[in-house]
Amino acid sequence: MSDRDTILSVENLSVHFRLGGGVFSRASIVRAVENVSFALQRGETLSIVGESGSGKSTLARAVLRLVAITKGSVILNGENLAQLSNNEVRKRRQNMQMVFQDPIASLSPRRTVEQIIAEPLMVHQPELSGEERSAKVRDTMDAIGLLPDMRNRYPHEFSGGQAQRIGIARALIVEPTLLVADEPVSALDVSIQAQVLNLLSDIKRQRSLSLLFISHDLSVVQHVSDRLLVLYLGHVMEVGAAKDIYANPQHPYTKALLSAVPTIDFSANKPKRTRLTGELPSPTVEHVGCPFASRCPMAQAICNEQKPQLNTVEGRDVACHFPG
């Protein structure tokens, strides 16, 4: 694939939050995202997975510049968002839209479905007439599987699955090139999850949309991901083709995550059940060695002394001194 098809390129991105710091205490730095790099092609779905607290939401928000970028670049359609003013970034939001975890909470309760879905048009295409706007809302609702007579109703009248469709319609009405979905089905009943996942897959295919899909649950993203990025304490542990990683994980952390999912079958390479024990270390610690060393069944002395760099192993990139 040529560079022309690279929609998003994240390079050495770090996001740190400063906590506390006063007369009697020193400030500490939460290292939510540490030196993360990846690229996303047109029409591709990259899923970002990891336990709660691993920095997935912060990474997603930094890509859209909804949190401040501490270091590195986020290049969307050839432009580094890290260097744009807030005002410039606001204009770029037409190209990058987000779907949130809790569908009902993320929709304004006092607005009708039509007003909610039309909102990004008011911001990004103010030149449209009321009639043109309504026509776009109708078309988008139709494409997302929402019935026209829902237009004048309010979010609380809908189930979680329908509300998430409203959120998806709102994100898509401005025809973004990048859609970021942060745990979009985690709040939904299992029976509804597959419908919303299929909807996202279909839309992605029809519109050549690039999708950044965030989930703590590897079974949720198994069938929608082209590529997978495994995050731990803000660090990339393993990144590559989803089918390769699901079939034959190389990083001990990926193995532990996958073996916790009972429904995933590793075909030929079924690893021994690796249980994740111990707590996630504090994100305020700066790691000299591998951030996973304290919980890793394979850890040797070097793991605490030297941070493993990403290296190509079995066709994907793995940050581990003892992969495989």
Ligand code: ADP
């Ligand atoms: P995930 O989405 O994978 O659960 P998050 O990105 O929400 O992870 O959080 C990563 C780390 O950053 C956590 O330790 C969290 O407490 C911390 N964090 C997130 N947002 C902030 C913030 N605004 N201020 C301070 N710490 C934050």
Ligand code: MG
């Ligand atoms: Mg999150």
